[in-house]
Amino acid sequence: MTPATDPLANHLLAALEAADWQRWKPHLEPVNLRRGEILYAAGQPQFHAYFPTSAIISLLQVTEAGGSTGFAIAGHEGVVGISLLLGSDTATSGGSVLIAGQGFRMPALALQEEFNRFEAVRQLLLRYAQALITQITQTAVCSRHHTVDQQVCTWLLHCLDRLADNEIVVTHDALASLLGVRRESVTLVVGHLRAAGLIRCRRGCIEVLDRASLERRSCECHAVVSKEYARLLPRPSRSAPGGSDDGICATQRST
DSSP states (O other): OOGGGSGGGSHHHHTSOHHHHHHHGGGOEEEEEOTTOEEEOTTSBOOEEEEESSOEEEEEEEOTTSOEEEEEEEOTTSOBOGGGGGTOSBOSSEEEEEEOEEEEEEEHHHHHHHHHHOHHHHHHHHHHHHHHHHHHHHHHHHHHHSOHHHHHHHHHHHHHTTSSSSEEOOOHHHHHHHHTSOHHHHHHHHHHHHHTTSEEEETTEEEESOHHHHHHHSOSHHHHHHHHHHHHSOOOSSOOTTOOOSOTTOOOOOO
16 A cells, blocks of 8 residues: 555644544545645535545635636645535635645545544544635735735745645646636736746656755745644654655655
């Protein structure tokens, strides 16, 4: 079993207490998450919560005209479907796969029962919800006050935190949709980052060569969000074979 196909590669699942984990295991179903796959849409019923292990999910809002903007992402540090914990059986926003990979899903009713009955589970998931709210809040601040250049750097860093290496398999179109900006703006920024030697590009993939310089070029938003995840969420008590237990969002070293 590779780390991505082990449920304990998801840090929330790995942080469960032993007794809780034994109850959860029978409910977890492995899923392959394909890029662009819609996991749920605003106003539609949510039948499952998703725990990514190697995939990254974009949480987004879609306008009546069809435009979309991402307000958060979730990867191996968390869960997708947080509105289930608030007593809602329908989604208030959309969720789609930004970067393909593996994960596990759990029936909505099973997750809600665990949340309602068991204090340790409830506290863990509420701490995750608070960290996610911080990411959403900081995204709103970033989109209002920071340049597209800074926003692209911040989102690349967010993605790196949730990947096993320095390669981000994402298109300019997907990044533009995530940020709610024109594709041409993203292409211009990517060109600047490549010319500066911070990244290397090939079709549909961005490889980060100098994370430290990318961090200096971004705004404060990535650091604010990362610190809050680290503050609120515990280190996993167990880890997948070959996986990292260095924190909720393990980061890569500059190459």
